Amino acid sequence: MELQTSKYNLALERYQKKIADASVEDMVLNMGPQHPSTHGVLRLELITDGEIVKEVIPHIGYLHRCFEKHAEALTYQQTIPFTDRMDYLASMNNSHAWVMGIERMLGIDKDIPKRIEYIRVLVCELNRIASHLIAIGTYGIDIGAFTPFLWCFRDREHIMGMLEWASGSRMLYNYIWVGGLFYDLPVGFEERCREFVDYFKPKMVELNRLLTDNQIFISRTANVGVLPLDVAINYGCSGPVLRGSGLKYDLRRIDNYSAYPELEFDIPIGTGQMGTTGDCWDRYKVRVDEVDQSVRIIEQCLDRLQKELKRTPDFDPRAKLPRKLTPKAQDYYIRCEGTKGELGFYFIHDSDRKEIPFRVKSRGPSFCNLSVLEELGKGVLIADLIATIGSLDFVLGEVDR
Amino acid sequence: MSFDDIKQLLIDKFGEAVIVGEERTGMQPALLIDAERIADVCLELRNNPKTYFDFLSCLSGVDYGVEADRFGVVYHLSSIPYNLQLVLKVSKEAGRDLEELPSFPSITSVYRAADWHEREAFDMLGIYFEGHPDLRRLLMPDDWEGYPLRKDYANAEYYKGIKID
Numbered sequence: 426m427e428l429q430t431s432k433y434n435l436a437l438e439r440y441q442k443k444i445a446d447a448s449v450e451d452m453v454l455n456m457g458p459q460h461p462s463t464h465g466v467l468r469l470e471l472i473t474d475g476e477i478v479k480e481v482i483p484h485i486g487y488l489h490r491c492f493e494k495h496a497e498a499l500t501y502q503q504t505i506p507f508t509d510r511m512d513y514l515a516s517m518n519n520s521h522a523w524v525m526g527i528e529r530m531l532g533i534d535k536d537i538p539k540r541i542e543y544i545r546v547l548v549c550e551l552n553r554i555a556s557h558l559i560a561i562g563t564y565g566i567d568i569g570a571f572t573p574f575l576w577c578f579r580d581r582e583h584i585m586g587m588l589e590w591a592s593g594s595r596m597l598y599n600y601i602w603v604g605g606l607f608y609d610l611p612v613g614f615e616e617r618c619r620e621f622v623d624y625f626k627p628k629m630v631e632l633n634r635l636l637t638d639n640q641i642f643i644s645r646t647a648n649v650g651v652l653p654l655d656v657a658i659n660y661g662c663s664g665p666v667l668r669g670s671g672l673k674y675d676l677r678r679i680d681n682y683s684a685y686p687e688l689e690f691d692i693p694i695g696t697g698q699m700g701t702t703g704d705c706w707d708r709y710k711v712r713v714d715e716v717d718q719s720v721r722i723i724e725q726c727l728d729r730l731q732k733e734l735k736r737t738p739d740f741d742p743r744a745k746l747p748r749k750l751t752p753k754a755q756d757y758y759i760r761c762e763g764t765k766g767e768l769g770f771y772f773i774h775d776s777d778r779k780e781i782p783f784r785v786k787s788r789g790p791s792f793c794n795l796s797v798l799e800e801l802g803k804g805v806l807i808a809d810l811i812a813t814i815g816s817l818d819f820v821l822g823e824v825d826r
Numbered sequence: 827m828s829f830d831d832i833k834q835l836l837i838d839k840f841g842e843a844v845i846v847g848e849e850r851t852g853m854q855p856a857l858l859i860d861a862e863r864i865a866d867v868c869l870e871l872r873n874n875p876k877t878y879f880d881f882l883s884c885l886s887g888v889d890y891g892v893e894a895d896r897f898g899v900v901y902h903l904s905s906i907p908y909n910l911q912l913v914l915k916v917s918k919e920a921g922r923d924l925e926e927l928p929s930f931p932s933i934t935s936v937y938r939a940a941d942w943h944e945r946e947a948f949d950m951l952g953i954y955f956e957g958h959p960d961l962r963r964l965l966m967p968d969d970w971e972g973y974p975l976r977k978d979y980a981n982a983e984y985y986k987g988i989k990i991d
Contacts, residue, residue, distance in 0.1 A: 659937060
């Protein structure tokens, strides 16, 4: 098909010419979309000179489902299952962000019972551990260590089982609702969760011995893919990628939403322990440390859920559910700390009577974290590029939405 | 720095004309900026030691509807050192002709994060960003026709002769 030449096509023509020229002098190598180390359907077009990558051109959109268009046609409550499918490894965190945004627009965010807030934080942190376990495990595979992957999946399976028990689904939960929850936690959940925590803590020590302090792993990741802090900020990186570059920036502390101000936890950052600050090992280590912090948060949540916020027979998690979700006409941007970084939703609500947003924009953390790859991929070895991709830990469901 | 301080700071630097208006209805007030000056405003807000808006949280293209015939871009900036957030908006009236897209200055020279966000807005809403280094479609295929997030978008029935179900 012939494209008409206008100024809107100039960039496309420049790009096509660049690829045509590069295939004469250098080699153009397509990595993906079905490549196992691209963590989903990501296609990277590499312009290579031997083993050296001269330029990386990411092509995304293979998983594009037009979330924003769906959101413009459905009510706020109906869109919650769609948010689950953005970052499908951490569905709870997505719906938590979405729900909080609507609660603030409705002005009911202060009326949510404490027990509900704590249950939300509990399931979100469980989900964060599950997501980080995948990041850690698959990163091991990228580097060539197979065992940690199986160990991580074994432990993650316990979390999946618990969340399935609570919500009825293994990955896409639709559990957090506007103004409440789908159901209260099942009886015995807290005890089972405590069992899991006791089981899980030594497993993390074991995993650290196997992977984190492994000399082969350190040699492959330390001083590789160094992301300086100013570049990270300018590219809009957030979450473990930004913290790996050495900045203590966690929206759970900065925005103090939900039950987080009452909970104690540290914010791990990259320190350049094995090489340079902001290298792949630092980003990996931040995730490992965050798992430990999430365990701490879960223990505190369990303490409160079993004592002062104990389950009572008349407790109804759907009691505060608004009958109609009709916020006042306004714009609102909600941001919160997803597992990959700053997860934001921008709502434009144009009418007091409508239940459907006029426009929704979702800001996926993986989207911005992935865009830095063009910068990191200049002049590195192909094998190091694999290590860098894994350390960024993106989910294509969230990049493409 | 409060919202009014930032507004005053911009007026002192660029003159009254740079701020077209403001919105204070919601919980997050917004400054409406003259569309042609947005890149300068962002650069000033980023570099000024009193504000340091160094982080572009979100950039959203908006189609304000078929009757309004207005397109806009909303910028959510945040300042990590001062823990501030700011919303900037630009908009202009524009037709819906696919050959004549609404055009705004690109802010990629200020925030590299804007690169993909602007490509997405171009891809989804057909907003052209003047001065963007590589404004190709991002999520849709390169030869896709039309801009899916526009309010008057009719679903494509065929793509390269293949029927879309």
